[in-house]
Amino acid sequence: MINAAKLLLNSELTTALAQLYCGEKHIYNYTFEPITKKQIDQLISLNLIDDHLKITNYKVDYAAFEHYRQILHPGTLDHMLLQEIEENKVILDLCSGPGATVRALLGNQPKYIYAFDHDQFSVELVNQLAALMGVNNVHAKIADAYSLPVEDQSVDAVVNRVSLQYLDVNKTLDEVNRVLRNKGCAIFVVHGSGYVIYSALKRDLRTAIIILIRGLLFNITKSQAHPKEIYLTPKTLIYLLKKRGFSDFSILHTEKTLNYGPFPLYFALICYKNKKE
Ligand SMILES: C[S@@+](CC[C@H](N)C(=O)[O-])C[C@H]1O[C@@H](n2cnc3c(N)ncnc32)[C@H](O)[C@@H]1O
Known part of the structure; x- marks a missing residue:
């Protein structure tokens, strides 16, 4: 089996795979050098693409894309989010996926990072990455976003990147509220209304x-029967967090290229729990 963690630490092959992922997913906001014959041969020999350059292992390829965009080609939003987190903190990466955010957060000299996701491949990948990088302060575990295996008020910062729009938003925010200590920081990156235009x-x-209708319903009623892909507005998210005692909100938008006019593809929201108490 391919050692995906080792591949993700190889920037050349990670970039080549991310380029193929962007091609298949019609993501055009990155500029790449042409892929070389040697890189193609290596990716074919690793069974990651076929002879027609079609991706054959989507989990590894998605991982390469996230590591490319967060580590090798971070945008202004990625930089701003990292600035929010001070050194020597206990951080929880909720829905940590293939570990690109964990890798970026390691630059902030954390005391400890919990990386929780319900996907086994992703969790194993994060633990393998940490081992290869020689760090022992990362603890990746299979966990459900609504029932995290940590004590109440035990973490200094929660990061939840591009996942909230697939989850039960209210249940997830309740869990974030439970695990975060008072004055702790919560950072969300979510799909905004531009995601509807992107999808079209x-x-x-x-x-x-479908995303438009579900999103409209959620943003109006603030409740959902079942968690399914939606978009969120800053107003809705702020309302739901205020209800739980969060304050000091900052909204950050991505690069202009990722917005459709006034409709952001993504936005980030940074806030603090019970800061004023
Ligand atoms: C789009 S990925 C984002 C990954 C990562 N946050 C990043 O930005 O690189 C969404 C992640 O949410 C995870 N996820 C979705 N529902 C979940 C749940 N109920 N509990 C835990 N993880 C969940 C998926 O397995 C996936 O890894």
Whole structure:
């Protein structure tokens, strides 16, 4: 089996795979050098692409994309989020995926990082990455976002990147509130309303309409029967967090290239728990 962690620490192959991922997913906001014959041969020999350069292992390829965009090509949003987290803190990366955020957070000299995700491949990958990088303050574990294996008020910062829009938002925010200590920081990166436009242009119209309807319903009623892909507005997220005692909100938008006019593809929200008490 391919050692995905080792591959992700190879910036050349990670970039080549991310480029192929962007091609298949119609993501055009990165500029890449042409992939070399040697890189193609290596990716074919690792069974990551076929002879027609079609991706054959989507989990590894998605991992390469996240590591490319967060580690090798971080945007302004990525830089700003890292600035929020001070050194020597206990950080929880909620829905940590393939570990790109964990890798970025290691630059902040954390005391400890919990990386929780319900996907086994992702969790194993994060533990393998930590081992290869020689760090012993990362603890990745399979866990459900609504029931995290940590004590109440035991973490200094929660990071939840591009996952909240797939989850039960209220249940997730309750859990973030439970595990975060008073004055702790919560950082969310979510799909904004521009995601509907992105879906119409790059996915298909039916999906875009479904996300639009579900998103509208959620942003109006603030409740959902079942967690399914939606978009969120800053106003809704701030309302739901205020209800739980969060304050000091800052909204950050991504690079202009990722917005559709006034409709952001992503936005980040930074806030603090019970800061005023
Ligand atoms: C789009 S990925 C984002 C990964 C990572 N945060 C990043 O930015 O690189 C969403 C992640 O949420 C995880 N996830 C979705 N529902 C979850 C749940 N109920 N509990 C834990 N993890 C969940 C998925 O397995 C996936 O890894």
